Amino acid sequence: MLEISNLTHTYGSGPGAHHALGGIDLKVAEGELVCIVGPSGCGKSTLLRSIAGLLRPTGGKVVLGGTAVDRTPDDLAVVFQDYSRSLFPWMSVADNVSLPLRRKDMDKKQRRSAAMEALEQVGLEGAAAKYPWQLSGGMQQRVSIARALAYRPSLLLMDEPFGSVDAQTREDLEDLTLRVRSHHNMTILLITHDIDESVYVGDRVVVLSKAPARIVGDLRVDLPAPRDQITTREHPDFVHLRAEVGRLVRGMRSQSAPAS
């Protein structure tokens, strides 16, 4: 459903130019949850912004659902890392979730019930009338996820979505992502710099090199479902994959050939 071919991006020009993406080729199938992991500053966000149509790449192509992305695609949602700047503080939680639904063919009542349903899925049905700043960071990120769920995108992009919350909340949100994903059968592209997280959440882990980013590894994660924060993380395959991804991220040679 998503096809990226030879995607490059360079910021600026001349000797001071920064080559963020050095030719990315990636295919994501319908319903897949792909984690993209790489060292800090490697161009992960540039990749995501190009897919979202927020940035015009300097070369290559992004094709989503058969059409080339040249502006923000209609059925795509993004969960940003910085929830406090992504949610609108002047609107209630319910309004934040239902506002994007105005472009869909829904009346006010339907929008409201879709928003409530999404909030229920993230366990925040009681917070609909509150304002984002009245909630904790983890809860705000849940609102942001609910907003994306209510929108029912065919592709959900998550840009380091759990990077600004504490460890406990992070695990809760990872499990929440897995839950809603199996419920909606959505295609998700999750960007992270956390190696454990990428292996725990993903069906596939794509490893990027330092900038200019290239794909240095593409590993299939075949861990037993449903995943569990304790047992999955002690599974020998998890431990092995984590080490494998870790090596790739640090630019070391892989010990075994990548799956797929």
Added chain:
Amino acid sequence: MRVLRGLGRLWLVPVVLVAWEAATRAAEDNFFPPPTAIAVRMHEMWLSGPPERLWLTDAAVENIPTSVGRLFAGWLLAGVIGIALGLMLGRSPVLSRFLDPIIEFGRAIPPPALLPFFLALFAAGAQMQIATIVFGIIWPILLNAGDGARHVDRQHLETSRVFGFSRSQRLLRVILPSAMPKIFAGLRLSLSLALILMVISELVGSTNGIGFQLLDAQRSFDLPGVWGTIVVLGVLGYVLNSAFLAAERRLLSWHRAAKQTI
């Protein structure tokens, strides 16, 4: 507790009044009548009317609402034009580059300097006064709205792009609320400017209004009347500012709270 503390801060007011009373009585200067004399004159001027009209005199009914009406008409008009133009300028760098010199020139003109022009254009009356007020107070609103619209958080704009907000949604639901704290700062400043320009415009070309009453009292050497009118203007300014702050606290509660948590 808050009431008590509020009262605690007010103790200085009677002390100053008593001191002023004593000083002016001792001085016996016609230009500085004692506060009691001013109070008596104020009562005569505005509150000695028939009980069925809440004791308001003809002068009170004729002048005070007229002046306040002009002030609000000017303020609202400046608000609407200033916010609309400001948002446009803030969102369009091209427009802003073209219009900036004109705006800088316009706001450099002292508004009272335009009174002769507006007098010639509209003749004495409400139109001329409102035009003076609008021209004098629009700048802080315009510049603040522009500044607010220029500095909308990039992620808020990207969020509206990702979720495909329409132009009007983006403007009304994202840009305008983002700019609101700055717009309110502009509106507050222009409210106090509006009071000043209201008085000035009434001093020059008017046959009613608080400013006219002030001029009238001065012409008839009614010094307690002059002082009384000044007191009314002071009270009016104080009440307007307090009402504005109360409204701002309500409407921008999200802003203050969101600021505190970040």
